[in-house]
Amino acid sequence: MSMKTLVNVVTNVALLSGLVFSGIAYADQQRVDERLEVPADVFVKIENMRGDVRISGTDENYAEVKGELDKYATGLTFTLDGSTLSIIVDMEERNNFSGDEATDLSITLPRSAKLSVEGVSTDFWVNDFNSDVRVNSVSGDLEAQNVTGNIRLNSVSGDVQGKNLAGTVQMKSVSGDILDRSNKATTVSYGSTSGDINAASTASEVTAETVSGDIELALDEVKELELRSVSGDAEAYFVLLNNGRVTGESVSGDVALAIRGNVNAKVSAQVSGGGSIVNRLSDARAEESRWGIGASLETTIGSGSGVIEVTTMSGDIRLTKN
Structure with a gap:
């Protein structure tokens, strides 16, 4: 058998047995540069399996996609159907995508476009x-900046960040941290299972909840504030509006409320299973449980138009003027 014949035989066997390296099977990443004229209020659906995607608003009525597709991508869907635009990185049907050659796209859309964005990694x-x-x-x-509207940011194991968000805002992560700065929303909700929440907002209605992380909020004038924490501490700095309502619940964690300005509220604080209550809002003092493992505080400050209710189990409560 000649050497040429032997090489051909070996090559054919390798091809039939699937031993050819993946580098031979996949070409370089495909570059894309696409543009369409679209309505100003277009609804945009964006889907991508893995990589980085930057989405920016413009005052002009066009949609543009530039960058590189994932090496496992079979193509890009970039179609306008009526007032709905689809931007989808089409991928092979497989369970494992290895390597660093993931999608890297920059997308430009009208500033008033409505967005529905989905990704895996x-x-x-x-x-x-x-x-x-x-x-x-x-x-x-996830990171969002300078967005006004009905905003929902959700990640399972990633961090969620916001800056200069306004309107109605919801930020959630299961095992990631939440960081929000210069928030100008009217209503905002933060939630994390095993991450910390750190936010500064002028929203008058605020909810923050975490299971095994800490909460720290720097707020303005509050009408409604809800804090819930398990195995974590919760701190909030704010002004309580007349008729405002604040509730705080913690298990195995402390709750600290620092209130600026005048306080007019009925205050109810309960500690069980160990812990103490420190009240610096008035001269009223907490009463220890007859069993010696808890404390309670019931008092009215000023006109009593608002409500402050805080309960902890195995944690301390601090009520102070900031």
């Missing part, structure tokens, strides 16, 4: 929109 950045925005990722980080 994709990091998303969303900037400069005046519209409804929904972003979901399984293991990717």
